[in-house]
Amino acid sequence: MQSQTIDPAKTELNHHHAAEASVGHHEEHPDHRLFGLYVFLIAEGMIFMGLFGAYLAFRATLPVWPPAGTPELELLLPGVNTINLISSSFVMHNADTAIKKNDPRGARIWLAITALMGATFLVGQVYEYTHLEFGLTTNLFASAFYVLTGFHGLHVTIGVLAIVAVLWRSRTPGHYSNEKHFGIEAAEIYWHFVDVIWIILFGLLYLL
Numbered sequence: 081m082q083s084q085t086i087d088p089a090k091t092e093l094n095h096h097h098a099a100e101a102s103v104g105h106h107e108e109h110p111d112h113r114l115f116g117l118y119v120f121l122i123a124e125g126m127i128f129m130g131l132f133g134a135y136l137a138f139r140a141t142l143p144v145w146p147p148a149g150t151p152e153l154e155l156l157l158p159g160v161n162t163i164n165l166i167s168s169s170f171v172m173h174n175a176d177t178a179i180k181k182n183d184p185r186g187a188r189i190w191l192a193i194t195a196l197m198g199a200t201f202l203v204g205q206v207y208e209y210t211h212l213e214f215g216l217t218t219n220l221f222a223s224a225f226y227v228l229t230g231f232h233g234l235h236v237t238i239g240v241l242a243i244v245a246v247l248w249r250s251r252t253p254g255h256y257s258n259e260k261h262f263g264i265e266a267a268e269i270y271w272h273f274v275d276v277i278w279i280i281l282f283g284l285l286y287l288l
Contacts, residue, residue: 146221151213168197182258198240
């Protein structure tokens with residue numbers, strides 16, 4: 081009965097080739113979810129740009145904007161809401177940074193804070209609605225105001241729900257890690273998108 085000798089060099093070479101084949105296979109079949117998310121956000125961005133364009137067109141057709149008799153918008157609450165939403169973007173980024181450092185507990189904390197800040201923004205928006213001195217059909221500016229802020233508020237709501245869903249899934253050990261964190265990354269990208277849209281919207285409605 082002959083014994084077989086194992087060549088360490090040959091074994092190491094085989095492992096090396098296997099690793100290269102694995103990497104090559106991964107590169108040939110990339111994860112297209114991130115690409116799909118960007119396509120979706122581009123489409124959503126085009127809708128918002130269309131709404132912003134319509135708002136500017138309406139504004140250009142009238143000699144006075146907002147139309148005469150429109151109550152002036154308060155800046156304090158929307159300003160605080162803006163600071164809150166922008167700050168939440170940095171908090172959300174911390175969640176992504178934490179999971180990439182393989183710190184799921186830290187990621188959960190930052191996710192929870194972001195969701196809370198997003199919910200606070202929505203509460204502030206509803207509070208503003210209940211204290212405005214004009215309604216949806218008061219004039220063209222009022223209609224545009226409610227449509228733009230309402231559509232954006234819908235996206236904030238979706239973002240908060242997405243973050244809560246990611247937070248819930250992160251409770252399962254190993255669901256997210258430094259190598260597997262698409263859910264957190266996608267929620268972060270979407271949240272940044274919502275923030276950028278609000279900055280533009282805030283400038284158009286409250287400052288110009």
